[in-house]
Amino acid sequence: MYKPQIEHTVINPRPLTKCAQIYKNGANCPDHWHLIQDINDPKSEHLLNTEIAIILPYHQWLQNRHEKLADHRGKMGIHIDNTETVNLSAEDLTLLELICLKFPVSADGRAFSQAAILRQKYQYKRELRAIGDIQIDQLFLMVRCGFDAFALDDDQAAQANHLIAPFTVEYQ
């Protein structure tokens, strides 16, 4: 679902449209973030040490935030695989402005728990983005787990507002 500005994204690749969008606050809006699959890939060089907002692989962030990434001037975020155990320091939480969690297939609900952990245990307050195979009928559950941004295509975004809040009450 995520439409990359760079070539590497492998989650449900879709043909590139004019610019990447992200569904936030009720509409698809331009997304200025660039998702990097591997900072050691020469094709990613041009993004580092710039003003550009970059989303880094979780482990590479942990290894490089004081080295290769220390001079990056733009905003930084991470994308975490749904097989990872999330473990962030207080410092990470001040530096990171975006976290992406993944739905490799929509039935794979591990990211719901990762989101809950980030919001509850780590008190993470910034953008929490869902990427991958998202079904719009899942949005209301994702919102309740703390997601506030979603990689949706135009068709999905058009229907999302109607489906994102079907309940006025909840049990938990």
Add this chain to the structure above:
Amino acid sequence: MYQYNQHDQILVNERVQQFRDQTTRFLSGTLSADAYRPLRLMNGLYLQKHAPMLRVAIPYGLLSSVQLHKLADISTTYDKGYGHLTTRQNLQFNWPTLESIPDILAELASVQMHSIQTSGACIRNTTSDHLAGIAVDEIEDPRPYCELIRQWSTLHPEFSFLPRKFKIAVTGATHDRAAISVHDIGIQIVKKDNITGFKIIVGGGLGRTPIIGKTIKSFLPKQSLYAYLEAILRIYNLNGRRDNKYKARIKILVKDFGIDKFRDLVEAEWQQTEKTSPLLTSASIASMQAHFALPYKNCTAKKPTNIISTSDDDFKAWLDSNTQIHKYDHLRIVTISVKAPNTAPGDLTDKQMHGIADLAEQYSYGEIRVSHEQNMVFGHVNLTQLHSLWTALKKLNLATPNIGKLTDVISCPGLDFCSLANTTTLSIVDQINKQFSNQQLINDIGDIKVKISGCMNACGHHHVGNIGILGVDKKGEEWYQITIGGAVGFKTALGKIIGPAVAKSDVAATIDKILQTYLLQRHVAETFSETVCRLGIAPFKEAVYV
């Protein structure tokens, strides 16, 4: 029983609207079949062999007369005039049309019922003891906790896309009638230092790999219930297998990790959830318990002496097999046998459902319980009214005096209805009824549970039948594997296969040989189960195969 407040009612109403919308989009083609599938499953809708099947939730097996009348009406209007009781205390309709499901759900919502999460990879109906609140051996009524868990688990946003289905059962007595040892989470109310709390068992289950659950926590203070459940579910959600649906239940995870490692992970997570999960307060427990208060007060709870003398042998037979002692001495518990000869176990016609609902009003404070064994129970019948109730039940063909006996068979619907099945099961029930039509013989054989499943998914719970029968497909033919020695309760045991599968036409004769062996070898007052325990399977195996 629990009465919805406005919050509860709005939730089910909005759920109906949501599903109506999803179904409209599916029928118009804007929602794909793949995308619709998890949504319909989370509303209890299967696409089955002949027709869609809708599984209606009967939370912890408790129904009001009003609700049962409505189920009867739905079966008349939208189905073929009957419903089927399941081994998890729910009811299934086998013949609705897909288009009518939203209307059916609206009808259910009008009587505080729903089909939420009765299927799908989410937390299912929390089941319980059909004698909750009235059993002589009760420590504490489990139903308030079942309702609290039901609410906690309904539309839980974190646990709606688990690796697989998740089933929770709660018991509050010294005998476990809720089969908690073969559930994903089993909860037993226990006493320690004079206060009650929960013993938590995890990783039990039947199906392809039957496993008896292990104790993860021997005493959990009540206030931590939500936090602990959340910790278990979160560890399962994150670590359960996603690559192979036959290895995705929590029982496999607990087996792979070992209970000690699994416990360590849960306890570590619990340290966290205890900080963020709401406490289960004594106030909310008390408030919920008020919903389940018994409808009669100021009774003496003492063990009754023998209750009724009668010269009517038929009435006596029914009293002996279909009724049992109640914790209050002026009342008796009555089981309605949904196991008449020539009927499918657990099937009730609309006429029978209306009849039971009316009788419940008259004889049992308008309340009905559904057992795991596909029968119904009236929990509060006055001793003086037993005879007239029996008379009325006979007219409805619901008084076969066979509860707990050979012909009180538990069976899944099998190949006649279910697209997962390898064999028919109803044909076997039929065989058993025809072979063992002599009531005296049935009484002589005594307590015995025969459980039949048409495939390895074990919806008939055959692994824990005293005699278990599993249908297998051998070169396109129906064959049946026989196990003996299974049992549920706190001494849960899995049955042992006695030998090669038997041909369909031989099943009743095989059961006969097994039972003859029992009758010959039993000690005085020994049940079938006890004899098997004492002798092992060897003499039975010999009787059948040599």
